[in-house]
Each structure stands twice: as structure tokens, then as C-alpha cells.
Amino acid sequence: MKGRFVGLLCTSWAVLPLSAFKLLAGLLTLALGFEGISDDDFSRTVIAQYFALAPRFSPSEVAVDDPSQTSWLPLPFWLTGLAMRAFGGSLAVAQGVGVVLGAVASLLVYFSARRVHDGDGTKALLAAALASVLPWSLRLGASAVPDLFVAGLLVAAVAYASGAKPLYLLSSAFMLCACLSRYDAWVLALPLGLVIAASLLRKSARSQQLRAITALALLALGPAAWLVWNHQTYADPLHFLHVVTDYKNTLEGANQALRALEYIRALGRAEPELLIGSALLLVVARRQLRGQLFQQHRLALACFGAFIVLLTLLGLRGGGPTHHSERAIYAAHLYLTLIDAGLAVDLWRTGIIRPTRPALGYAVGCLAISALLRVAVLRREAFAAREREVVIGRAIGRTISEKDRVIVSATDFGHFAVQAAAARPGQVFPDRPVGPLLNASTSASDFFCAAQRVGATHLVGPFTSDPPFPATTLLCHRELCLYRRDP
Numbered sequence: 368m369k370g371r372f373v374g375l376l377c378t379s380w381a382v383l384p385l386s387a388f389k390l391l392a393g394l395l396t397l398a399l400g401f402e403g404i405s406d407d408d409f410s411r412t413v414i415a416q417y418f419a420l421a422p423r424f425s426p427s428e429v430a431v432d433d434p435s436q437t438s439w440l441p442l443p444f445w446l447t448g449l450a451m452r453a454f455g456g457s458l459a460v461a462q463g464v465g466v467v468l469g470a471v472a473s474l475l476v477y478f479s480a481r482r483v484h485d486g487d488g489t490k491a492l493l494a495a496a497l498a499s500v501l502p503w504s505l506r507l508g509a510s511a512v513p514d515l516f517v518a519g520l521l522v523a524a525v526a527y528a529s530g531a532k533p534l535y536l537l538s539s540a541f542m543l544c545a546c547l548s549r550y551d552a553w554v555l556a557l558p559l560g561l562v563i564a565a566s567l568l569r570k571s572a573r574s575q576q577l578r579a580i581t582a583l584a585l586l587a588l589g590p591a592a593w594l595v596w597n598h599q600t601y602a603d604p605l606h607f608l609h610v611v612t613d614y615k616n617t618l619e620g621a622n623q624a625l626r627a628l629e630y631i632r633a634l635g636r637a638e639p640e641l642l643i644g645s646a647l648l649l650v651v652a653r654r655q656l657r658g659q660l661f662q663q664h665r666l667a668l669a670c671f672g673a674f675i676v677l678l679t680l681l682g683l684r685g686g687g688p689t690h691h692s693e694r695a696i697y698a699a700h701l702y703l704t705l706i707d708a709g710l711a712v713d714l715w716r717t718g719i720i721r722p723t724r725p726a727l728g729y730a731v732g733c734l735a736i737s738a739l740l741r742v743a744v745l746r747r748e749a750f751a752a753r754e755r756e757v758v759i760g761r762a763i764g765r766t767i768s769e770k771d772r773v774i775v776s777a778t779d780f781g782h783f784a785v786q787a788a789a790a791r792p793g794q795v796f797p798d799r800p801v802g803p804l805l806n807a808s809t810s811a812s813d814f815f816c817a818a819q820r821v822g823a824t825h826l827v828g829p830f831t832s833d834p835p836f837p838a839t840t841l842l843c844h845r846e847l848c849l850y851r852r853d854p
Contacts (some may be wrong), residue, residue, distance in 0.1 A: 381492050382474060389473040389499045392467035396509035402784075403751035408511040409783035411443070412461040416792045418444045419451035425596060438607040440593065442547035443513040456790045457764075458757065461511040472519030472701075473499045475541075479526035480705045481575060483663070487712070494708035498701050503637050506750065512549045514774025520545040521555055521698035526705070528562055529666045535563050535582035546589030550611075551695040553590050554681065558673040560586050562666065607650060612684065617803040626682045629692050630675050637693035638700050643736075645703055648710045651720060656713055664706055671699045710825055733745040753784035755845040759827055760788025762842050762849055763795060767825055774798050774818045776828035779805045785827055795827075811835040818852055826850045 403409065414426045426444045447464045454460050478493035484490040498504055507515035524541040527534045542559060545552035560583060567579040598604040635642060649657060661668070675696060697747055714720045769791065775782040777797030786795045798817040799806060809817075812829075815836035818826050825841075828850070832843045838850035 381488060381495075385473055385477055385492070385495055385499070386392065386470045388496070389470040390466055392499055392505055393469050393508040396505050397466070398461060399753070401506060401509050401750070402753050402757065404506060404510045404512055404514075404694070405751050406753070406780035406783050408751060409458075409753065410780065410788040411439070412458055412511050412787035413783055413792070415444050415447040415451060415461060416456040416787070416790060418448035419456050420792055422442050422448060422452075422805075424528070425600070440547050440549065442544060443516075446513075447511070449555065456792070458511075458760075458787045458790065461787070462509065465507075465511045465513075466509060468513060468516035468736060469475070469811040472504075472508070472515045475519035475523045476701055476704065479523045479702075480708060482526045483667075484706055485707050486832050487709075490705075490709045493702045493712060497641075497708060498704040501638050501641060501700065501746070503697060503700070503705070507694070507697070510714065512694075514697060517545050517549045517552060518580075518698040518701050521552060522701045522705070524555070524559060525667045525670050525698075525702065528559055529664075533568065535579060536585065539563070539582040539585035543589045546586075547593070547697075550607075551678065554677045555670065555674045555698070556586055557677065558670045562670070614803050623745070627679060629677050629682050630696055633692035633696055634675065634699065637697065641700060641703060641707070645707050646812045648707060648714065652710060652714060653719070656710065656717075660706065660710060663709075667702055671702060723852045731757070751784075753781055755847045756784035757779045757788040758844045759842065759847055760785040760790075760795070763825070763827075764791060766841070767791075767794075771824040772796075772816075772822060773825040773827060774821060776809055776814050776825035776826075777801050777806060778808050778829075782827075796821075815852075822854055826852060 374464075418426055422445075423686070425441050426439055445587075446468070447461055450464050451460055453461075473495050476498040477491050478492035481488065481493040489684075499508070504515060507518075520541045524538045526538075528538040528539065530568065538559070542552065542556050546556055563582050565580055567576055567583070570576050570579060593605040597606045600606075603609070649660075652660070678695060708800065711720070763785070767773065771794070773785075773789070773791075773795040775785050775795060775797050777799055780801055782795075782797040782801075786792075789795045798809065798814055811834070813829060814826065814828055815838075817823075826838060827847065830848055830850075832840045832848060834840060834848070834850050837853040839853060841851055842846055842849045
């Protein structure tokens with residue numbers, strides 16, 4: 368009893384500062400000018416704004432102008448929509464939800480590490496701190512997308528299915544939330560389901576068999592519900608898969624060689640510093656420690672290995688994310704922080720590594736080399752740069768009546784940022800749909816005619832402060848202007 372109380376006290380002591388640390392990291396990332404991973408951040412925010420006005424099971428029931436036909440899963444919209452109903456539908460609320468979910472992800476890593484490392488608080492805290500400051504973790508933890516949260520859920524699902532006394536029901540509960548958030552989770556659910564099914568065959572006690580069957584049912588609940596909903600709505604349970612595949616094929620073509628290497632490249636490209644650090648720890652570790660390491664994490668290594676192989680096979684058929692493949696496999700990087708933290712602490716405690724001057728110099732040199740690789744060799748990541756659209760959108764929200772309609776010149780997906788920042792669902796809309804392939808630039812006369820045709824009183828476009836059509840300029844920011852159409 369005393370040991371449990373001490374363990375609970377230590378856990379509580381770590382949770383609060385860890386949460387605060389990750390929350391501050393997310394807020395600082397936003398304060399430094401980070402706007403989002405991609406236009407998905409803004410598209411998701413717009414859908415959540417509609418969702419907050421009229422909650423439904425699926426975002427596709429309320430979404431407008433979604434080029435992917437809203438094949439996204441519903442749980443993130445339930446969470447963001449609920450927050451918007453309570454605090455308003457602004458872009459800041461959506462980003463705030465992302466920051467909070469990032470902190471939840473760090474806590475999931477912490478508790479997963481405690482589970483894997485037999486309650487060792489030092490290893491758990493080190494793993495969670497490392498997972499909180501990785502470059503992609505900082506970006507995802509400040510984004511209005513659920514990717515970091517889902518990665519944390521997947522790590523927890525694998526961690527709680529591991530060990531001598533696995534908690535399959537809790538593992539399946541984590542996986543259920545993940546499967547209702549991203550399709551990538553469905554792929555990891557397959558090997559995890561096989562693990563639970565294998566345990567069912569080994570168990571003889573009726574109560575244990577019942578728990579395993581319940582865990583399998585819970586694991587399958589999310590995908591099954593989504594398949595049933597798609598069948599009832601579109602008369603095709605795999606409608607979402609066809610939509611994603613068609614979109615990806617149109618956008619990328621069918622280069623099978625690139626697709627075959629997509630996730631391997633993403634694995635190394637996302638966090639090269641983490642991989643280099645892992646390799647160095649393995650080199651320094653003695654054979655006995657390495658053997659213990661692989662024995663301790665054999666289930667996780669098998670699950671994540673199968674995860675990447677299955678994602679690659681799915682990608683060859685056109686499935687998978689259409690950009691930033693790092694997001695799909697980021698759970699593997701987060702789990703690697705559990706392995707690295709445990710190994711580093713063991714090496715410290717056994718006296719194999721010490722912070723001597725040569726060792727610190729070696730570490731700094733390795734970090735410098737990895738940073739050089741990130742910039743010079745690895746592909747520099749491209750992230751959303753929609754500062755001007757956000758400025759114009761917020762100006763719309765502040766100054767324009769809710770009765771007026773605003774039309775945005777849509778050559779790419781930038782209109783989502785205007786819509787999200789305006790926080791006026793149904794009031795701001797593009798002049799034409801945008802698909803996988805971007806639109807050609809529209810002429811000023813065609814754009815103005817489109818505004819007249821739909822009765823828009825205000826226009827947003829990349830024209831000059833002296834518009835080439837009868838309108839008054841209200842605001843220009845970095846060659847994007849907001850106009851009021853003259854009567």
C-alpha cells in the first residue's frame with residue numbers, strides 16, 4: 368500500500384511539470400511564427416467550425432468545399448468542435464486544442480515508458496521530455512491536426528499490450544481512439560489484433576478469454592463503425608479508401624519506386640538526430656544490455672516493423688497520406704524515445720557513459736553533423752506559410768458584417784486559411800473548387816464577375832491596392848488584398 372502511494376505521488380509530481388513544459392513548447396512554437404504543417408490545418412479548422420454549429424457523426428455531413436470529400440475520421444472534429452462550442456470558433460481555439468492534445472501525447476509517452484520500464488520514473492521522464500522537444504513533435508504539438516496525439520495513442524496501445532501482464536483492454540481503448548482519428552492506426556491495429564488473438568488461444572481461464580475477446584471487439588469497433596457508416600451513406604463501405612486513392616494518384620502519379628521507399632525515407636528524414644543518437648547508444652552498450660533491450664521491446668519492434676511494411680504495401684496501391692509521410696509513422700519515433708531513454712539511463716547507472724569533456728564534445732559534433740544532414744542532404748520539409756491569408760481572414764472576422772458574403776480567389780488551398788481565420792462558416796468561400804491539381808490564376812474580370820454572380824459584397828485576391836475592378840480597398844497585406852465591391 369505504501370509503495371503504491373509513493374508511486375502515485377511520484378507520478379503526480381511528474382505529470383504537472385511535464386504537461387506545463389509541453390504546453391509552453393507548443394505556445395512558443397506558435398509565437399515564433401509557426402502556422403501549421405499544411406493547409407490541412409486550416410481545412411480541418413473550417414470543418415470543425417461547421418461541425419461546432421451542427422454536430423454530426425461524420426464531418427462530411429457538415430463540411431463544405433473539401434477537395435478530399437472529407438474522408439477524415441470524426442474523433443478530432445468531435446474534440447475540436449466541442450471546444451469551439453465552449454470557447455468560440457476561432458483559429459486560435461483550434462490551435463489551442465492542438466497544443467493541449469500535444470501535451471496529452473507527451474503524457475501518454477510518459478505513462479507508456481513507466482509501463483515498459485517497470486515503473487522507473489527517471490526513464491519515463493527522460494523519454495517524455497525527449498519526445499516533447501523533437502523537431503516534428505514541436506511542430507505537430509502546435510498544429511490543428513491530431514497527428515501527435517494519435518502517435519501517442521499508438522505508443523500507449525503497444526506499450527500496454529507488452530510485458531508479462533499485458534492490459535489488452537486498455538491497449539484496445541487507446542487503439543479505438545486512434546482508429547477514430549487517423550487511418551494509419553488501422554494498419555497498426557492488425558498486428559496488435561494478432562497479438563491479442565494469440566493470447567486468447569493460450570489462455571485457459573474463462574475470465575481471461577472473455578477479457579481478450581472484449582479487447583478484440585473494442586479494437587475492431589472504430590474501423591467497423593466507420594465502414595458501416597460509409598456503407599449506409601455512400602452504399603460503399605470502402606468509399607473513403609477510393610477517395611483517398613484517387614486523390615493521391617491524381618496528385619502524385621504512380622511512381623512505384625518512390626512509393627516503395629516512401630516510409631523508409633520518412634523514417635530517416637523526420638528525426639535524423641534521434642536515429643543517430645540511437646545508433647550511438649547501441650554501439651556504446653555492451654552485448655548483454657543490447658540483448659536485454661531487444662528482449663524487452665521485441666513485441667513493439669515486431670509491431671512497428673509490420674506497421675511500416677504494411678503501410679508501404681498500402682502506399683503501393685495509392686493509400687496513405689498525400690503529404691508529409693512522417694506523420695503516419697511518427698509513433699515509431701516516439702517509441703524510440705522510450706528505448707533510448709531506458710538504454711541511456713542503464714548506461715549511466717552502470718558507469719559506461721559519463722559526461723566527460725570528450726564525451727560532450729563528441730555529442731555536440733554528432734548533433735552538428737545531424738543538423739547538417741537535415742539541411743543539406745535530407746529534404747527540407749515544407750510547411751504551411753499562410754500568414755497573409757490569416758491576417759486577411761482575421762480582418763474579415765473583425766470588420767465585416769455577418770450578413771455579407773466574401774469570395775476568395777482560389778488558385779491553391781490558401782482560401783482555407785482565410786476561412787479558418789475569419790471564423791465565419793458559410794460566409795467566406797472560394798470562387799471555384801480546388802482539387803488535387805491547382806487552379807490557373809484567374810483574371811480580374813472573371814473574378815469580379817464571379818463575385819457579382821454569387822452576390823458577394825467583399826472580395827479577397829492577389830491584386831493591387833488599386834483594384835482593376837469597381838471596388839474599394841480595405842486592407843492589403845503582402846500582395847493579398849481585401850476589397851469591398853462598389854454598388
